[in-house]
Amino acid sequence: MRVATLTISTSKAADPGQDEGTAALADYVASMDARLVGAEVIPDDRDLISSRLTHWADGGAVDLILTSGxxxxxxxxxxxxxxxxxxxxxxxxxxxxxxxxxxxxxxxxMMSRGVAGLRGSTLIINFPGNPRAIAQAGEPLRDVLRHAMALLIDPAPGHE
Structure with a gap:
């Protein structure tokens, strides 16, 4: 499974030394035995976020995109x-x-508005920005994501 991470924070994009979210996402990816193929930190800009997600999802080199923030x-x-x-x-x-x-x-x-869904066969998931919250929120997804990604990457007969 090929994963890209996108940390979204205007302050962290301006001062990458403040960024702990990218490392937390990388740790989460490693815990799934997945391959991290891209990681970026960008400011809170709707058009820029959409552009990066589209670039990765449509490029064919990423199966899963995890955002943080x-x-x-x-x-x-x-x-x-x-x-x-x-x-x-x-x-x-x-x-x-x-x-x-x-x-x-x-x-x-309850204040989290994160969403998840598909663009083509690429799954996109919004994680919270707090590094601790990334691990906590992601815990129940680990096994389910493996199954979901298997269906998206190589659909079994009857699951197309």
Missing amino acids: GTGLAPGDVTPEATLAVMDREAPGIAEAMRLASRPHTRYW
Whole structure:
């Protein structure tokens, strides 16, 4: 499974030394025995986010895109809107599972607006920006993602 990560934060893009989210996403990718093929840090800009997601999804070299950041209620948090703009189909259960997994750890879990879905055969998932929250929210997805990616990469008969 080929994975690209996109950390979305205006402050972290301006000062990469502040960025812990990219490392947390890389750790998550490694925990799935997946191959990290790209990682970028970009500012909270809806058009730029959509452009990067489209570039990776349409390029054929990425099976899964994990984003981090920009999923809250602040005016500049536009990751879900940028992701929805490029998705063909939503996978709402993934985002719902992430929020439920976060519930025991923070009372702010319900403020996450992250989404998940497909552009072509590339799965895109919005993770929270907090490095601890990345691991917590991603925990229940690990095995499910392996199965989902197997279906997308090499569909079994009857699953096309």
